[in-house]
Amino acid sequence: MGDFAPPFRYNGTPYLPDIVQTPPMTPATLKLEHTGEFIMHRGGRLPGLQLAFETWGELDSSASNAVLLFTGLSPGAHAASSELDPKPGWWEPVIGPGKAVDTRRFFVVCINSLGSCKGSTGPASINAATGRPWRLDFPELSIEDIAAAAQLVLDALGISRLKALIGPSMGGMTALAYLHRFPDRVDHLLSISSAPAAEPFSIAIRSLQREAIVTDPNFNHGQYDDEHWPWNGMRLARKLGMISYRSAGEWRERFGRDHQQRYEPTAFGMNFQIESYLEAAAEKFIGQFDPTCYIYLSRAMDWFDLCHGCPGFYQAMSGVKLKTACVIGVDSDILFPLHQQREIAEGLERLGACPQFHALPSTQGHDAFLVDYDRFTPVIADYFLSID
């Protein structure tokens, strides 16, 4: 494509794609092997499944201090460092000894979502029946399946009741699905930038991301390999993701109209810092996440509707017995907007969960919980100090 198309060339160092499909197993990674059939929410069946997870802290003798953390679309189970894996986790500033979620006090569990590609069973896993990756033969995945699969881990750990459930972004949807399925097993809920149902603007973004991936000729009905990887579809999808994860205000302050020097400019792009920022974010991601897992998880979010068939949140969640809840949203979030956080808080209020509601004035949009720790950590710390 000459000088106007990706892959964009670095000024200096050559561009080296870095495919990491191997699950990033470390000594900290625990594995649950479930050999029984797993029946999916939409009717599909898995002959068995594996879930990768990590834990921090010690489960107390009555198994009453467990905190389950569901993740957003792309993170794995490595939420925080530990002696077994000192690499910083994706929520390093929040989880650990003396941190907001204090692992001296709580036994924290983070599970790589069913359907993902970071150690848990998903479309990138080998289908034992064929000896090849499942890819598009993987059964339809729902947020409800991620929640149900997590229960297998808790059962294996002997945890019948959660002290707290934490769900940011897609993980917040999963937390709501978990509460719907297991209404009396959670004491406290921390919901962050989540949604009781996907709204059309978010569906539009995600649908377009999936379209970019499946129409990449290299996607080839899911028959891609390392040599023919849907780089371009994944690159476009990730850049669109970044556009939805951050905010115009942040970028105005941070980049303005400054020019970039990291890549060689192309005829129709790579002039501005915002463009090199998006490219760098895409490069970091596109080889690290399986395209089929991506479109399965993305579609699961679009399908999610807690209130499906119910008049509303309250009715869908009737029976949920939370002692308290904390709902955090960000005013610049365009993907999981603030009014959806209010909807969750109001529903929880009607359920008697006395939720705290925090509308944080961060410019960092949906991603704020991963970057704006100055605003998030104190709120999370206060909430966890407040729970008995």
Add this chain to the structure above:
Amino acid sequence: MGDFAPPFRYNGTPYLPDIVQTPPMTPATLKLEHTGEFIMHRGGRLPGLQLAFETWGELDSSASNAVLLFTGLSPGAHAASSELDPKPGWWEPVIGPGKAVDTRRFFVVCINSLGSCKGSTGPASINAATGRPWRLDFPELSIEDIAAAAQLVLDALGISRLKALIGPSMGGMTALAYLHRFPDRVDHLLSISSAPAAEPFSIAIRSLQREAIVTDPNFNHGQYDDEHWPWNGMRLARKLGMISYRSAGEWRERFGRDHQQRYEPTAFGMNFQIESYLEAAAEKFIGQFDPTCYIYLSRAMDWFDLCHGCPGFYQAMSGVKLKTACVIGVDSDILFPLHQQREIAEGLERLGACPQFHALPSTQGHDAFLVDYDRFTPVIADYFLSID
């Protein structure tokens, strides 16, 4: 691509792509042929150019009632119907006898932008030196060139001074560029959902649209033809455009989570009405606009910075002698956000143009000026009634 990729199949009627590359000339279309060399803002040269335009109303004997309308990225010169072309124009409710811009009073001129593909010279035009379309050999295009070319039409019409200049969206950028170049030729300015410079969020959207187009294998360095047209890149670009043109609130009210029936559902899309809405919008556009013209105009918007090299709007526009101005923005516009309209209004205030400023509470985002006529038309009508 089987059942999970475009082209999406209608339920019932088959999908029939409809390429219309021929400029939509009608008896209403006027043509200016400029045979001299045209030197572009960024240094390129055109050996000559043609501009398609339409007019409504009568130029008075002193040529003092002319109104020039610059367009957004995609419209042609056919802004309104006339006896010569009764087909409704793209701003039909605004322009005409007795309408907000009253053609019994004003002589209205609308020009298809230089660089576009609706009758004016652009990358889709034939390069006389080769006998083939210019495509990527077309010189670099700037908003400033569109403004300068328009002056050729005014000169030909014998209009040395404009009663009013109207610019919505990209046309608003062009209007500012025109004022910068010809500071004392305009009495009144109507600026709608415009920007004195592209901001990084909008650059991100447009850069990604261009990337989707140039990475479509059918784009092929600009060597596409009707059989190998970059449908997919244009489809992705147009859908992303729609995401940036409307608003989440409008879609929440209008579509919610309703399912669609217009197309056969695919494995990873076409479940929801929002998806069929985007597809229908894309289908309407992708064969009607030349991909190379699209990326040239899109890039010109990113490059536009009225204040480039100046401390600010006021300094860049010093010398501009407007009698009045009216600046309209929409609170749900994410592409040309309200704070940029304020910036324009404040700059005009300092210039002594006593601008009116209207922040319209429309849910229809950047596109509101094309669809929310209930809000727009009265404001425009009042403004034009107020000018002498």
